[in-house]
Amino acid sequence: MDKEAQLVEELVKNALYRMEESTRMINKSLSNISEEEIWQKPNDSLNSMGNLILHLCGNITQYIISSLGENEDDRQRDSEFSASGGLTKLELLKKLKDTVDTAKRVIFDARSEQLVKIRSVQGFSFSGVGVIMHAVEHYSYHTGQIAFWVKLLRNKDLGFYDGLDLNTKNE
Numbered sequence: 001m002d003k004e005a006q007l008v009e010e011l012v013k014n015a016l017y018r019m020e021e022s023t024r025m026i027n028k029s030l031s032n033i034s035e036e037e038i039w040q041k042p043n044d045s046l047n048s049m050g051n052l053i054l055h056l057c058g059n060i061t062q063y064i065i066s067s068l069g070e071n072e073d074d075r076q077r078d079s080e081f082s083a084s085g086g087l088t089k090l091e092l093l094k095k096l097k098d099t100v101d102t103a104k105r106v107i108f109d110a111r112s113e114q115l116v117k118i119r120s121v122q123g124f125s126f127s128g129v130g131v132i133m134h135a136v137e138h139y140s141y142h143t144g145q146i147a148f149w150v151k152l153l154r155n156k157d158l159g160f161y162d163g164l165d166l167n168t169k170n171e
Helices: 002-029 047-070 079-082 091-110 112-116 128-154
Strands: 118-121 124-127
Touching: 002 091, 002 112, 002 128, 047 079, 047 091, 047 118, 047 124, 047 128, 091 128, 112 128, 118 128, 124 128
Parallel strands: none
Antiparallel strands: 118 124
């Protein structure tokens, strides 16, 4: 395998891993809250976990499925934040899982030309690699917000890395 192919494979492998980690952490976080809490807002300037999940689905769809995947962009961003119910916790998690699974397939199938092509997304110019980095980072960012909100509600560690010694030194 040539160096370019190795680089693409490594980028794809790590992007998919990071998306899986965020999905795992959101699932674990939401297993600790009630149906009512999914739509609860900490205050008027913050979003509910339900809004954040809708927002993640919209963003991942716009950046990965639509832009990188070269499909039509029909995102209605404002509706992600104006929703105040309508979907259960299970329905939100299924929507997120389906969106992430589709995005992972698009990333996995992306050709080198798609990864270097510059495109406009939300008024920003990104290569396909930039689109992937944005979506993965954005997913991680909001995963942290969801985890923080659940920890605040429950006053407990969520145990994302139970069973692992995170004090192990680098080799």
